[in-house]
Amino acid sequence: xxxxxxxxxxxxxxxxxxxxxxxxxxxxxxxxxxxxxxxxxxxxxxxxxxxxxxxxxxxxxxxxxxxxxxxxxxxxxxxxxxxxxxxxxxxxxxxxxxxxxxxxxxxxxxxxxxxxxxxxxxxxxxxxxxxxxxxxxxxxxxxxxxxxxxxxxxxx
Amino acid sequence: xxxxxxxxxxxxxxxxxxxxxxxxxxxxxxxxxxxxxxxxxxxxxxxxxxxxxxxxxxxxxxxxxxxxxxxxxxxxxxxxxxxxxxxxxxxxxxxxxxxxxxxxxxxxxxxxxxxxxxxxxxxxxxxxxxxxxxxxxxxxxxxxxxxx
Numbered sequence: 001x002x003x004x005x006x007x008x009x010x011x012x013x014x015x016x017x018x019x020x021x022x023x024x025x026x027x028x029x030x031x032x033x034x035x036x037x038x039x040x041x042x043x044x045x046x047x048x049x050x051x052x053x054x055x056x057x058x059x060x061x062x063x064x065x066x067x068x069x070x071x072x073x074x075x076x077x078x079x080x081x082x083x084x085x086x087x088x089x090x091x092x093x094x095x096x097x098x099x100x101x102x103x104x105x106x107x108x109x110x111x112x113x114x115x116x117x118x119x120x121x122x123x124x125x126x127x128x129x130x131x132x133x134x135x136x137x138x139x140x141x142x143x144x145x146x147x148x149x150x151x152x153x154x155x156x
Numbered sequence: 157x158x159x160x161x162x163x164x165x166x167x168x169x170x171x172x173x174x175x176x177x178x179x180x181x182x183x184x185x186x187x188x189x190x191x192x193x194x195x196x197x198x199x200x201x202x203x204x205x206x207x208x209x210x211x212x213x214x215x216x217x218x219x220x221x222x223x224x225x226x227x228x229x230x231x232x233x234x235x236x237x238x239x240x241x242x243x244x245x246x247x248x249x250x251x252x253x254x255x256x257x258x259x260x261x262x263x264x265x266x267x268x269x270x271x272x273x274x275x276x277x278x279x280x281x282x283x284x285x286x287x288x289x290x291x292x293x294x295x296x297x298x299x300x301x302x303x304x
Contacts (some may be wrong), residue, residue, distance in 0.1 A: 018264035020167040025266075028273035035280035042287035049294050057301045110168045119177045126184035133191055 021115065026107045033107070033118070037100035043093040047086035054082030088132075095125040170269075175261055182261075186254035192247035200240050207233070242282070249279040 021029065103118030105111065211232060257272035259265065
């Protein structure tokens, strides 16, 4: 009975217990979170400014060198574009803001649930950026492909 | 010795969920940083090959940029180099965050974990400064728009 050995195989649960949020890491994470909050707030204000410009600024704006007034069709397009870009920006930066607030709370209260919640928001933020990047790259590749095909058709 | 053990017990450890979340965060951030590095290299190459032609095209298209060519290419080149350097440093920091944090989780290394988090902080510091600057420029342009 005494010779019986404790099984040495470690479960995945034990694998992460050697790294911790010590004072140095906590101060770095707090710094990252506070700057991330600044980024998110600037993005929220920027989206608001974009909407204000789209709704109130475009009517007086001119296009090109010949002072052509922006017609109503272009104005609707600009407002729609501003709305869509503001919505995307707010959606992305909402997760960054959540990362900032939850992680700061987690670090201050030494609460691993809040910290994980914050890190999860950071994961979602990077994931959304990654998905948007994949979509943009796909559209870019499609554009290049169509361009090459049209060049090939034009050559014949 | 006892003090160290007590300190270690009092600290908040990265648990199983936290580790998994960090792993996935790192995977996405590495993807973003690698694509960013490739994109910056691509644009730098385009600028190096066709920079003068692009400047000439811009100055003929937009009347506001007429002075660009006469300003001397040096200022424009310096501006572009600074922009490429800042963008490069941002994506490099993101890449370092991903690689160091991944290694820290794999090798259970506290030092690497701290380094990784430091890189994440630098990444957000630079992004924050740029966000504040761009917001100021936005506000400046909005005041100009409503005054004109």
